[in-house]
Amino acid sequence: MLENAALTKKIEAIRAEIKEKIESLDSSKQVYETRKSFMDPKAGKINALMKEMKNVPKESKAEYGKAVNDLKAWALDCFDSIDKKMKEQEARLRYESEKIDVTMPAKIRKPGNLHPVTQMRETLIDIFAGMGFEIFEGSEVENDYYNFTALNTPADHPARDMQDTFYLSPEYLLRTQTSAGQIHVMENQKPPIKILSPGKVFRSDDDATHSPMFSQMEGLVVDKNINLCDLKGALDLFVQKIYGEGTKTRLRPSYFPFTEPSVEVDCSCFECGGKGCSLCKGTGWIEVLGGGVVNKKVLENCGIDSNEYSGFAFGIGIERITMLKYGINNIKLLFESDLEVLDQINHYE
């Protein structure tokens, strides 16, 4: 026990004062102020006790110093503990006061979408770009030679009639098929050629299932030993990427002036897996595109030696496969810019 009872009393008085003060605290700010009033290195009351040291007899100095340090350690604990308690309480109150209804609407500017046809077009480009196809975009206005004559569509062929083609002059027209691009490429490039030619095409048809403008994607490969099996191989990959892994293709005979042999390509119905449903009209197959082995005459029209080179070509109706993929039943919906339609289709990565 300290001999200097007065000093001891002082220490105990401060201890009692701290105890009392702490009882009355109700905010971390008050804790801070109170702590400061006792613990501040300059003005704090505990430090004031330390300054008394000079008045303590030499033999008691150690004991007194220990008593003050004990008080300091004790006070520190007290203040830390009350501070922690206050801060927890305050935090809880703050959180409670900030309670929200998490089901209220989000604040967002939704990103817009690429047009469904663009999404499909870019998806197709990605697929075929990976196979080494370059992208060639021809012009929407074509001349008769590129759109028909060079594609082995003779002058008296029904497809050339005014009924189907929009003419701008006797020589110029709106291209009816992206196949016109084939000729431009083959005239300017020597094999090996792998191109994909997407674009708008035009036919004088306007009803529920036909639009006078729609989009096609033409594919063309010209190299040595290209054959019908290569066409099937490329298209197998394509339908699997678009409609899923298990999708198969089926070739069946058809006719296009610029391919020989010509085929229609069906893919197994992705809705029913080939069992037959309303989408595939019970057949298990859906017609997706046309193609074939490039007609020798077309190669020769472009100055490519048909003895050395051969090729395959195919043409995809982009609206058609887009509509099939999303179950869109009316082609006109794609050209009406209805936000309710455009908002819905967001697939292209």
Added chain:
Amino acid sequence: MLVPLSWLKDYVDIDIEPKELEKKLFSCGFEVEESWEVGKDISKVVVGQVESCEPIPDTHLHVCRVNAGSHGTFQVCCGADNVKAGGKYPLALNGATVIETAKDHVTVVGVATIKKGKLRGYDSEGMLCSGVELGVTEDMYEGAGYNGLLVFPDDTEVGADVKPILGLDDWIFDVSITANRPDCQSIFGLAREVAAVLEKPLKEPDLSFTEDDTVNEGFSVTVDAPDLCPRYIAHYVHDVKIGESPRWMKRRLALVGNNSISNMVDITNYVMREFGQPMHAFDGGFLEGNQIVVRRANDGEKIVTLDEKEFTLTNDNLVICDGVKPVALAGIMGGLNSEIRDTTTAVTFECAKFARDNIRKSSRALGQSSDSSAAFSKGVYEYTTVMAMKRALHLVEELGCGKISATHVDVNTGNSLEKREMKASISKVNGVLGITVPDEDIERILTNLNFEPVINGDEMTIKIPAYREDMEDYPDIAEELIRMYGYDHVHGTFLEGAAVTMGGRNSKQKAELRIKRALCAQGANECMHYSFFSPSDLDLLGYEADAKERELVKILNPINEDLSVMRTTLAAQMIHAISRNQKKGSLEGRLFEVGNRFFPKSLPLNDYPEEKVTLCIGIFGQDEDFYTLKGLCDNVADTLHISFKYEAADKPFLHPYRTARIICDGVEVGYLGQLTYEIQDSEDMRVPAYLAEIDLDALSKYYENVPAFTALSKFDKQKRDLALIMDKTTTCGEVEDAIYSSCKFVTDVKLFDVYEGLPIPPTKKSMAFTITFTPRDEELTDEIISGYVDKMLRKLQFTMGIELRS
């Protein structure tokens, strides 16, 4: 093309089910678009014999006991006036389906199921049927047209299914024929393919007939236009007795959709269906000068066709004339003046080949078409002219409706109808397919197709029948092989022989996609409009008569006026799109389109027009304004690592004070602004709309721009806010430019406040900017910055009268 199975069976022994045949046809290139059983609606109807027939008092009904053989004996009430004991009639059993008719017993209203019931208190366990109720007409079965019961002959087996008896078990296939196979546009033509695919012999129709000694003295045929008519065969038939055709012929014509007219006309229609060769029968008595002349019409010449329509012709039309006047529109329709009548006693048959494009063009130009013109438009091969004439004459003889004279005229250009030889390398043929078809299969398939193949090592020689004008080269042989061998033999390979190539988008395609995605990220949806629009759209936009946008590429044959010219702006369709959305109740949205505008290099068009890739942005809604649209334009610039400048401008369809031209490197590349209230109102828009149009082709030189990296300064950036008082007419852009140019360390100038009103004088406004100074190699101290700010303020004061707001 409609093909009855029973008719096909005339030429090939078909021993497979209809659905199986359909699959076989499909696999070799003939898609059956639809097929149906003739009596698809009829079931459980058998031959019943009425054993007793008692009238029901006070009604027209009879109560009958009907014996249906193994099916039993039934009590049936019957209202027909020709029911009698001992008669054999079709009996619909309980649960049968038949055609339902209205009260008149003639008008078809649907299909009915027969159920047991009571009539006037009498049980009725079935129904005795008329022809109509079984879907059978008089053309299909004798007596079927009677409005009462259909009566079977006495020797008909009681209890037998009526369908085979009435031909209701026959099938009709609607087959689609591709444009390269006009030889299959007929039942016999298709039968050749059926025989080949089933590997059965083909039975040729009977072409035999006997000419008598009669000669039509002086009859002549002259073809003045052999380019349009390479073959014309005429044959004179005398002692003609016009009358009805036999039922078998009527029935077949009915099944393929032809009405029976008279024996002579029916023969031409029958041959047309059978061989695909249009024929015509002229009344021989009405050919003035006893001659036929095939020539181009004189301009202004007139003809009235069988359907009593008059046409004024041009030199592009081909006509068949007698010695004086046109008697037929060649290949399209006969003339009224030489029509077959009941009184006709002599007929001149025509069997010709007319040029495909000429008939098609005439038919379209005159707006007159027929089965004949449709066939010629698809292509008729010369091969069938000879055959069809023989067949028609045979039928005349078979029907006994005329006598075959010795007067036969055949005008031709010397084309051979014999087989032609083609040699091909088997390895090349297989090379097209990518597989090896075994030699024996090649031989088998080509033999079935009547090509008489001879294989000698790698070389094969085939003989091509004249009806296969489409066979030109070895890829055609490859196609013939694979369609019969089966496309399932084609297995996917992946460009095994091809060189490796680099694929992908070019810089233009990449940049356009980047721009689109940048706009999508800002909430804009891409849309797509037609490349053509209406001339009235330019009126809507208020373009002057001499505006560049009025130099239009016109479509010669538009669908309608609204889709008749190539667009020179994307704005009009964007306005319509915004309007449509607002009318539907979407009152905010962002849209954009990337598409071409078309500008002729010369008119009339004798070169490709210029196609300018253009971006159009349209936004609308209460939260949108000029500046949100400007932000979207800046997004486009950022995407290309360039910057746009904006200057106030005019556009006839935009707000006079909220419109700007967009400038890039001193070149005008587009505009933006708010749509005028007049257009907003006329288009029924409830909220304002804002439009921008940017010429992407003008920006394409920046498509390969790479963003430059500026090393970060190790010193802190400094910011100063300045509130400036200036004339109201001074623009933000002018002040910004002045601030930038006053100090090289200024890297950003951002307007944060605009104020007008007290205490600022009425002609002035205050604009406040945050200016960022970015140090380079040394620190920018407060003193240095203050020096720059003072210099800046002096310059603003001196050049623009701008003061610091105190």
